[in-house]
Amino acid sequence: MELFLHQVLAGLATGGIYACMALAVVMIYQAIDHLNFAQGEMAMFSTFIAWQLIQWGFPYWVAFVLTIGISFIAGVLIERIVLRPLHGQHVLAHVVAFIALLSIFNSTAGFIWDWTIKSFASPFGSGQLFGQNLISPHDAGMMGVTIVMLVLLYLFFRHTRVGLSMRAAAANPESAQLAGIRVGWMTALGWGMAAAIGSVAGMLIAPVVFLEPNMMLSILLYGFAGAVVGGLTSPGGAVLGGFAVGVIENLAGTYIPVVGREMKLSIALCIIVAVLCVKPSGLFGRPVVTRV
Amino acid sequence: MSKVLEARELCAFYGPTQVLFGLGLEVDDGGITTLLGANGAGKTTTLRSLSGMCRTSGEVRFDGKAIGGRATEDIVRLGIAHVPQGRGTFSRQTVEENLQIGAMTRSGRAAIASDIERVYGYFPRLKERRTQQAGTLSGGEQQMLAVGRAMMLRPRLMLLDEPSFGLAPLIVEELFGILRTLNQTEKVSMLLVEQNAALALDLADHAYLIETGRLVMEGPAQQLRDDENIRKAYLGY
Numbered sequence: 001m002e003l004f005l006h007q008v009l010a011g012l013a014t015g016g017i018y019a020c021m022a023l024a025v026v027m028i029y030q031a032i033d034h035l036n037f038a039q040g041e042m043a044m045f046s047t048f049i050a051w052q053l054i055q056w057g058f059p060y061w062v063a064f065v066l067t068i069g070i071s072f073i074a075g076v077l078i079e080r081i082v083l084r085p086l087h088g089q090h091v092l093a094h095v096v097a098f099i100a101l102l103s104i105f106n107s108t109a110g111f112i113w114d115w116t117i118k119s120f121a122s123p124f125g126s127g128q129l130f131g132q133n134l135i136s137p138h139d140a141g142m143m144g145v146t147i148v149m150l151v152l153l154y155l156f157f158r159h160t161r162v163g164l165s166m167r168a169a170a171a172n173p174e175s176a177q178l179a180g181i182r183v184g185w186m187t188a189l190g191w192g193m194a195a196a197i198g199s200v201a202g203m204l205i206a207p208v209v210f211l212e213p214n215m216m217l218s219i220l221l222y223g224f225a226g227a228v229v230g231g232l233t234s235p236g237g238a239v240l241g242g243f244a245v246g247v248i249e250n251l252a253g254t255y256i257p258v259v260g261r262e263m264k265l266s267i268a269l270c271i272i273v274a275v276l277c278v279k280p281s282g283l284f285g286r287p288v289v290t291r292v
Numbered sequence: 293m294s295k296v297l298e299a300r301e302l303c304a305f306y307g308p309t310q311v312l313f314g315l316g317l318e319v320d321d322g323g324i325t326t327l328l329g330a331n332g333a334g335k336t337t338t339l340r341s342l343s344g345m346c347r348t349s350g351e352v353r354f355d356g357k358a359i360g361g362r363a364t365e366d367i368v369r370l371g372i373a374h375v376p377q378g379r380g381t382f383s384r385q386t387v388e389e390n391l392q393i394g395a396m397t398r399s400g401r402a403a404i405a406s407d408i409e410r411v412y413g414y415f416p417r418l419k420e421r422r423t424q425q426a427g428t429l430s431g432g433e434q435q436m437l438a439v440g441r442a443m444m445l446r447p448r449l450m451l452l453d454e455p456s457f458g459l460a461p462l463i464v465e466e467l468f469g470i471l472r473t474l475n476q477t478e479k480v481s482m483l484l485v486e487q488n489a490a491l492a493l494d495l496a497d498h499a500y501l502i503e504t505g506r507l508v509m510e511g512p513a514q515q516l517r518d519d520e521n522i523r524k525a526y527l528g529y
Contacts, residue, residue, distance in 0.1 A: 161396065168382055168393045175380035178343065180368035180397035180445065286384075 006134055007250045013139035014208070014222075015246020016146030020201035021216075021223025022230065022238040023153070024194035029232050030170040031190040032083065034094040038101035039198055040220030042078075044213060045105045046071040046199030047206050048113050051120055060123045064203060068196045075195025079188040087184075109213040120206035142204045149200055150239060153193075157235075166190060218265050222249065225268040229275050231285020241283070245271060295353075296321040296449050296481045297342070297372075302350040304334075304341040304505075311337050312505045314350070319449060319498075324475055324482040326496035326513065328489045328526060334505040335485040336377055339451045342483070343367050343374045355448065369397050373442035377453040379434050381441070383427030387418050390426050390437055394444030404444070411440040414470055432463035439467070443474065449481045450474075456488050464488075468495055489526035493517045501526075 021039060028036045046067055053063035082101065086093050124141030157163040169176040169186035176183050201223075202216060209215050226245045230237025245268060253264045281287040297319040304312035312334050319325045329335050341348045344364040352360040359367050368374070373394075382390050391411055395404045412419035415436045421429060426437055435455055442450055455471070456464045472495060474480050486492035492513075493499060499516045501509040509516065516522050 161392070164385075164389060164392060165396050167385065168396070171382050171384055172380065174345075175376065175382060176393070177345075177364045178368060178374045178376060178380060179393050179441065180365050181393070182365050 002134070003254065004251075007254045008247055009135045009143075010139055011247035011250030012243055013135070013143045013246070014205070014250070015226075015243035016143050017201045017205045017219060017242075018222040018226045018245050019150070019239040019242025020146060020197050020204075021220055022226035022242040023150075023235055024197045024201070025220075025223055025227045026230075026232055026235050026238040027190050027194045027197075029227075030235070031187045032087075032094070034091065034098070035224070035232075036194070037095075037098040037220075038105060039194065039223070040216030041102045041105035041109075041213075042071070042075070042195050043198030043202035043219075044216040045109050046074075046195070047120070047202035047211060047215070048109050050199070050203050051118060051206075051211055052113070054121070060121065064123075067199050067203060071199035072192040072196040075192040076188045078195070079191035083191070084184065084188075106213050113213075115213060118211040120203075120211045122207040138207055145200065145204060149197070153197075162189070218268075221265065222246070222268045225271045228272045228282055231282025233286050234282065234284040237282055237284025294321045295319065296355060297483065298351075298353045299342065300351040302338070302341055302348060302352065304337050305347045305349075306337075310505070312341060312348075315502070315505075315507055317500050317507065317510075319481050319483050322475075322479055322481055323498060324471075324484060324496045325498045325500070326484045326486055326492040327500050327502060328486060328492060328516075329502035331487070332504075333502045335502060336453055337505075338502065339374060339376075339453050339483070339485055342451060343372060368445065371445065371448040372451065373445045373447035373449070374451040375438045375442045375453060375455065377457065379438040381426040381429075381434050381437050384425055386423050387426055387429070387437060388422045390441050391418075391444050394441035397445065407444055407446070411443050414443075414474070415440055432459050432467065435459060435463075435467060436470075439471070439474075443478070443480075447480060449483065452482060452484045454485055454487060456486060456491060464491065471495060489522070490517075493527075 021043070024039050025035060049070055050063050050067040053066055054060060058066065078101070082097055086097055122138040122141070124137040126137065157167060165181045166186045166189060168179065169181055169183040173183045201219070205219055206215065209219070222245050223242065226242030227238040228241070229244055230239065230241030248271065249264055249267050252267050275282060295318045299315055299317050302312055302315040303310060315338060317325070317327070327335050327338060337346065340346050342352060344362050344367045348360060350360060351358060354370055354372060357370070359370065382393060385393065388408065391408050392404070395407065398404060417433055418437055418440055421433065426434060429437060439455065455467060459467065468491060471482065475482055484492055484496060493516060496513045499511065499513045500507050501516065501522065
């Protein structure tokens with residue numbers, strides 16, 4: 001029983017990270033109808049920036065906040081410079097741009113910070129939390145930060161005018177324009193926020209998976225799985241999906257002997273395929289109906 | 293009478309295809325002008341051209357200011373509210389959120405809140421459904437919401453694209469009654485596109501007739517109503 005509880009809690013902790021990635025993916029998907037493959041590499045690059053800031057002597061939380069700000073601005077700039085000119089272009093143009101971004105960030109990180117694995121300190125310390133072994137301090141901190149961020153995002157989208165504008169722009173760009181909303185800037189804002197969310201995910205998971213240019217590859221896959229489970233059209237669903245994938249991954253790794261640690265990643269892909277077969281729009285997604 | 297909207301030599305294009313050919317039309321300040329025509333004549337395109345949603349040439353003046361070629365958002369911000377065909381409500385957002393979206397270009401929380409109440413005053417049914425998702429409303433209620441959202445902009449001019457489309461006659465009557473009230477009490481000028489010519493000519497004071505992208509007739513609404521050819525072709529009696 002304690003093993004089970006332990007695994008569920010650990011799953012929720014990593015699931016929070018997947019939830020963040022899923023949310024970042026869904027935010028951009030809602031704005032431009034494409035999956036950003038480079039989301040993970042953007043988060044990885046942000047994490048390196050945080051690492052660099054800490055190396056330069058900034059306290060952890062200062063570096064944390066600075067990194068979020070830098071990532072936000074970078075996300076806005078990427079949208080303005082790379083994606084804006086592609087607006088209305090064919091899906092393949094977007095795919096190529098995402099692949100380009102992915103490899104640019106990956107190689108640049110390797111070039112600047114080299115490919116060796118670095119450790120990334122946890123701000124929550126190690127050892128025991130309240131003298132028990134159920135959940136480690138880092139897992140608890142990871143869960144706490146994720147939940148705070150998700151609540152803040154929820155409040156932002158529900159209760160602020162900018163949040164409502166962003167929802168309107170994503171739901172119906174043409175009508176939003178007719179209400180005077182600057183849809184292009186809302187998309188850029190969405191990219192900035194997705195990059196910022198990704199940077200938080202990267203910084204929180206780095207102490208677990210260690211820092212190196214390919215660290216986010218599997219995380220993004222789990223994020224995609226979470227987004228597909230919840231539905232690409234439903235931010236709330238994507239978050240729940242991310243948590244679900246985290247728990248499923250951990251429990252399967254523990255209780256299904258053949259899965260073990262090595263096969264865990266394929267769980268994400270199995271989940272994606274299974275959900276797409278049974279409920280293509282995800283558990284909370286809305287089927288897209290197109291008039292022909 | 294001064295003109296709130298003037299278009300000269302307005303042409304519109306979809307890709308390489310030209311669909312409007314040198315339209316000239318005006319809307320009186322405080323008046324209601326209607327643009328009549330058959331399916332595919334270019335009515336919707338005319339409205340889309342005026343609010344900068346397709347490629348155009350020619351001159352468009354709003355309140356004397358040239359607005360041709362400007363971005364849709366900027367034209368809207370000047371005070372032109374476009375109620376598109378098919379209503380364009382935000383179906384997953386609530387009725388009240390839809391109204392708030394309509395006021396997104398404005399500041400002043402209190403003024404917006406009181407305008408929402410004013411819209412509810414015109415459309416009491418929307419008030420009953422304020423927390424409901426717009427997609428769950430009936431067609432008539434959605435059209436009312438679309439007009440209400442346009443009101444939230446405090447527009448000088450409203451562009452209405454077939455507001456009667458798909459609605460039951462009683463609902464249409466109610467809606468057009470409210471449009472008339474809005475015109476009179478809120479001093480909103482209107483450019484109304486309609487297939488239902490009898491209805492439109494009743495409401496409007498001036499009318500244009502468009503055929504395959506060209507204006508073929510214009511005059512006071514009364515005069516078009518009495519015109520024999522119009523009566524046969526568009527009014528059906």
